[in-house]
Amino acid sequence: MMDEVKKTGSKKSKVAELESQRDDFKEKWIRTLAEFENFKKRTQKEKDVFFKYANEKIVLEICDVFDNFERALQTDETNMTDETDSFSTSFIKGMKLIYQQLQSVLSKNDVIKLECQGKEFDPNFHEALAAIPSMEPQNTIVAIIQNGYMMKDKVIRHCRVAVSNGEKPE
16 A cells, blocks of 8 residues: 555656646746747847838938038039129039939938037037137037938938037137
């Protein structure tokens, strides 16, 4: 009879041990499944971000060209006189059309130029390269050295600016 009790106790402990192993395996399986789901979500998010900003490098290069067009048009408009011949006028009109086309390309790619002249300095959007005397209050942007741009909801190039140091010019 004693042998039967030992066998029954042994079977119960073996069943308890197997149930414990089963529970451990089930818990590990659930954790692994959760980790895999998190991995899938993280990978999809990274993929979405990659595609969202895949054109960022080329867009930045286009922004440089856009800035140069802007400078060239400002220079030509100030240097034009009434005596300018029709070729120069046509050339400038053509340049303006190309400028508008570049502006359209940037707009289609959700790129906007950051407007910052006269605004309060914000390190999230601006990079201060100089602090100069001005009639404006301290930390007000008084000069734009290089335009800044946002693509979708991300600053792809900060505005490089000069800010007022709060001192009045002499």
